[in-house]
Amino acid sequence: MKKMKIAKTTKNNLITYSMVLIAYILVQILLITGHISSLMSGLLVPLCIYVMLAVSLNLTVGILGELSLGHAGFMCVGAFSGAFFSKCMDGLMPDGIRFFIALLIGAAAAGIFGILIGIPVLRLKGDYLAIVTLAFGEIIKNLVNVLYIGKDKNGFHFSMKDSISLHLDGEGQVIINGAQGITGTPHDASFTVGILLIFISLIIILNLINSRDGRAIMSIRDNRIAAESTGINITKYKLMAFSISASIAGVAGVLYAHNLSTLTALPKNFGYNMSIMILVFVVLGGIGNIRGSIISAVILTLLPELLRGLSDYRMLIYAIVLIVMMLLNWSPKAVEWKEGLKEKYFSRLHFRKEKEGR
């Protein structure tokens, strides 16, 4: 029985990994044979970014059970810190290593912000985290818009007013130029890198869930008081889940920054709407269901593009898909039906197990 259970979670994880792998191989084949339009191939990296964001937010919402409405804010922190590093170091070290370090820096910066926000807020009960993360996302976006950082022979210059007040010398270079953001970030992102990062995120999250720490995190979600009197350190594990979730969003941000020539903090990419969109991926994919998050992120990103031909009915179909997915995930009847299918499918296994047991 015990063995069965371990085998079951491992099997589930393997399905998730192989799903991503198959999708990758399929897309590569289509790319080589030239069956993917340039519009679609331009969507591949954003797709990876959305998947990472959805999966990481699911760690906070589904596994830890706290509502975060500022996930795009962590992505923003990661994007700007990673791009800043790349811009400074461009040409000074091999591209691969520079990009790798940029990813680490993005993860660390977002993780640190996660901890800073988490320390005061995760101690509270109720919806305070949602409110504070919502504010955080907006504050970060606006802060980046008035941030000026430049570099010359004397080192770094920093200002919150404009690029002139940086007082750079003749050869100085403005790196972050307020609302104009960072321009000329090296283009390191590719679909392969994106898939690789998805794999790493999945390994971190899925292995965390099925470990001692993951159980502690989920016990807090299920019953905080019982977890506390069972000896679980609530604050520690909440912070752990929240900062890991923020770090992965930061990495997604770095990938995002290295996919564009100009990085600006707009409401469209790092604002409230983006955070809500990630939350929609998570809710529709099933809260706590990592594989579901991947699938819904992919479907909901591709759908509007695939339906472009149907221009007039595009948003209508999109809305219907949203409703159908929600029903499938949440209506008791549909859940029952799914359980029934599962039982039918696994009944043979069950039978064998029982026979072995006796």
Place this chain on the structure above:
Amino acid sequence: MSLLEVKNLTISFGGLRAVDDFNIEIKKGQLYGLIGPNGAGKTTVFNLLTGVYKPDEGIISLDGHNITGLKTIEINKAGIARTFQNIRLFKELSVLDNVKVGLHNHYHYSTIEGILRLPKYYKVEKEMDKRAMELLKVFELDGEADYLASNLPYGKQRKLEIARALATEPKLLLLDEPAAGMNPNETGELMDTIRFVRDNFDMTILLIEHDMKLVSGICEELTVLNFGRILTQGETGSVLNNPQVITAYLGE
């Protein structure tokens, strides 16, 4: 020597003295009962003992250590585990995982070892599985180890809660109305389980219960609470025949 010693424990909520001058002394290996009418402050005493509430006055010492005012998690580490009146399981976790959460502080590997699945992860998880299954076997729950905790029938959920509490390796086990909602058969079974736990785990048990059959059947000593104050305490037989207890609680 007494394991738990409580002196002058008092807490007020607003103007109400929910627990007033509560004293108790429980010896190692004892099965002790806390009874009284609804609203007498029994669960409040449990919440005080486990650090959910901080007492206004009084001293709680466990095994010679003063644990007054410590946090819930520190008190658990010091050796008090509890179950709840309204069952509080980790519903979305499996039965096995519920017990493994209880084992959390006794088996260690780092987060990195867990994420990278280093050999230590497999080794420790295997030990945890083994220990958890042993505990489940005691409560005849080993057949349901894979079930979600919320899918267990009521009586078994109660048992799982006790198993989880025992997994934290406490010195003192607090049971808050373990027989609530059970039929006479299940209650009888539960009495055997509680005795078994006491004998085989060297456990000291303090329990709150309304089922007089259970109380008179297994408790060696009793404390009766009424309106937050101790009405009487002593050996089970003499307490239950005390005229004051009969008027206040049992009824004539």
